[in-house]
Amino acid sequence: MDTPVEGFSKRSKAEKIAYIAEHFTADPKASKKLLEQYWNPDPTVQKLHDEFIENTISNYYLPFAIAPNFLINGKLHVIPMAIEESSVVAAASKAAKFWLNRGGFKTKVIDTEKVGQVHFIYKGDVRKLQGFFEKLKPKLIQSVSSITQNMEKRGGGINDIQLRDLSDKMEGYHQLHCTFETLDAMGANFINSCLEQFAKTLKDEAALYANFAQEEKEIEIVMSILSNYVPNCLVRAEVSCTVSEFEKGGVSAEKFVQAVNIAKVEPYRAVTHNKGIMNGVDAVVLATGNDFRAVEAGVHAYASKDGQYSSLTHASIENDIFSFWIEIPLALGTVGGLTTLHPLVKLGLEILQNPSAKELMQIVAVAGLAQNFAALRSLVTTGIQKGHMKMHLMNMLNQMGASESEKQQLVQYFKDRTVTNASVKAALEKIKAE
Secondary structure, eight states, X not given: OOSOOSSGGGSOHHHHHHHHHHHHXXXXXXXXXXXXXXXOSSHHHHHHHHTTXXXXXXXXXXXXXXXXXEEETTEEEEEEEEOOSTTHHHHHHHHHHHHHTTTOBEEEEOOOOEEEEEEEEOOSOHHXXXXXXXXXXXXXXXXXXXXXXXXXXXTOEEEEEEEEEOTTTSTTEEEEEXXXXXXXXXXXXXXXXXXXXXXXXXXXXXXXXXXXXXXXXXXXXXXXXXXXXXXXXXXXXXXXXXXXXHHTTSOOHHHHHHHHHHHXXXXXXXXXXXXXXXXXXXXXXXXXXXXXXXXXXHHHHHTTTTSSOOOSEEEEEETTEEEEEEEEEOOOOSXXXXXXXXXXHHHHHHHTTXXXXXXXXXXXXXXXXXXXXXXXXXXXXXXXXXXXXXXXXXXXXXXXXXXXXXXXXXXXXXXXXXOOHHHHHHHHHXXXXX
């Protein structure tokens, strides 16, 4: 297809499907059937899904699973997870079970501050800009009173506005660095609305400021946008027990600590180490209708905050006590966005007993810590492939076209054998031949 399509967004869904199937797939009839198979049979629900984003032609499903037996601050939770990767839910569940009788997970929210910035260019006298800002700050806050009044009634709103001079990094570059409390909302729309009004007020007031020379009055607003780097929206989750109790699980506490320390000093290992943490984090973030891309960006920036990408988890042995913990930035919401629109998101939050944003932060941090614990436990004992490939076995058998009877035989066969693509293929061929 060499000719660009005109007016694609204005076509009906049926027309969009026909166009894509006929011009970009090898078997248009089969493609149309596949896309239609994944529609929700309830037209009302399907219409809701169609309106989440633009140009929808079908739904892309991920498994929605439960990891049970998480004891968090003395309260038992089951955690919903939306993820496609084999072994993640099983690993998290296994970690939860391990810590269930060892005191469970302890968590606390350290802070919930979120950030937004107005980026602008000013090439005049910086001392005059500072004097202008001191007079401007109360006007900035007043200018958004209609936006913040409801948030303020609930105890949130603007925490602070600072003027930052970054002209040493880029000529004339300054910013209004603004911090917010958005309570149970993730707050992106609220923050961005405030920032855009700040930018307008800044520009309007600068044009009227008597102490500025004419060229100084012409402040150039570059952009106004929230930041997904939220190092002060921080939560901690931890587990601990005696070394002897820990090692009843067949793992050397010292070796486990060494594995964490390697991820602290070796970025190549740290990236994979933290990816495993995010397997747990992202799965819960998705299941609760939050923005996993924003979370990922902020978390990985935080992992580099000391100048080198490093482990998000920490472990120690002190006075015969093994401790394992994580501190992670999480800007999450339990109201707004998809939380009241997507039926499974609503159910996921209900399963979690309708948590506040702070409570959800703690649950998500626990999921990340549990996932990392399970991965490290495998790595320092049997290796990662033994458990992972056993969980991946069913995917492999489906890819190879195994029948239900053959799947049952091979699941039993590989209970005490190493799973590899070659070994599964050979075993399946043997069964077929017999």
